[in-house]
Every structure is written in C-alpha cells, then in structure tokens.
Amino acid sequence: MPRQPIHSDRAPAAIGPYSQAVRRGETVFLSGQIALDPDTGLLVEGDIEVQARRAFDNLRAVCEAAGGSLDDVVRLGLYLTDLDQFARVNAVMSDYFEAPYPARSTIGVSSLPRGAQFEVDAIVVLD
Numbered sequence: 001m002p003r004q005p006i007h008s009d010r011a012p013a014a015i016g017p018y019s020q021a022v023r024r025g026e027t028v029f030l031s032g033q034i035a036l037d038p039d040t041g042l043l044v045e046g047d048i049e050v051q052a053r054r055a056f057d058n059l060r061a062v063c064e065a066a067g068g069s070l071d072d073v074v075r076l077g078l079y080l081t082d083l084d085q086f087a088r089v090n091a092v093m094s095d096y097f098e099a100p101y102p103a104r105s106t107i108g109v110s111s112l113p114r115g116a117q118f119e120v121d122a123i124v125v126l127d
Contacts, residue, residue, distance in 0.1 A: 008065035012036035034116035
C-alpha cells in the first residue's frame with residue numbers, strides 16, 4: 001500500500017521537502033503546523049493563544065483534506081518555546097477537542113521555524 005500525500009489549500013504550503021500529511025491505509029500522519037496564515041505564508045502576529053488557534057485551524061484543514069476531522073485525532077504532539085505558556089495552550093486546545101481527548105505529548109523546544117512560539121502535529125485514524 002503506497003503513501004498517499006494529503007494537501008489542503010486552507011493550510012499553509014509546506015516550507016520544505018515534506019507533505020502536509022501522508023495517509024497509509026486508515027492512518028494519517030500530519031506534519032507539524034505552526035501559526036502561518038495560509039493566504040500569505042506569514043506567521044500571524046500575536047501571543048501564544050493567537051498562534052495556537054491558527055496552528056489548530058491549520059491542523060483542522062489538513063484533517064478535513066484527508067477526509068476526517070479533529071474528532072479523528074488519536075495523538076497530538078505539542079511543541080512550545082516557553083513551557084510557562086502550557087496552561088494557555090491547554091485552554092485553547094479545549095476549544096478544539098473534547099473528551100475523550102487524544103493522547104498527547106508536550107515538549108519544550110529552544111526554537112521553532114519562522115520564530116513561532118507553538119507547533120502541533122498529529123496522528124489521525126479514519127474509519
């Protein structure tokens with residue numbers, strides 16, 4: 001079974017040699033999304049909550065392009081340049097996901113592409 005690349009015009013184009021997501025069977029692996037505006041390709045201005053919302057919106061667009069939704073996410077990876085902002089990201093995440101929540105890891109990193117404060121990646125399983 002070959003890899004099937006997934007693309008959405010409602011999410012920013014890849015800024016390197018990778019796909020927005022790849023589907024293999026019923027599993028979709030979504031690349032990391034930062035707070036890039038899909039229309040301009042520029043990082044949105046604002047605090048971590050603004051950036052997290054844009055990144056989750058981008059993630060949702062790719063999920064939908066794969067034929068799913070955020071309800072199909074089974075695992076999230078969150079990457080923050082400042083772990084002191086963890087509670088604020090949790091608050092934003094609760095606007096996008098409801099119980100039972102996906103499995104998740106949260107990792108503090110020294111920097112992210114384009115100076116972003118937040119990045120999210122995901123694994124989706126489709127029925």
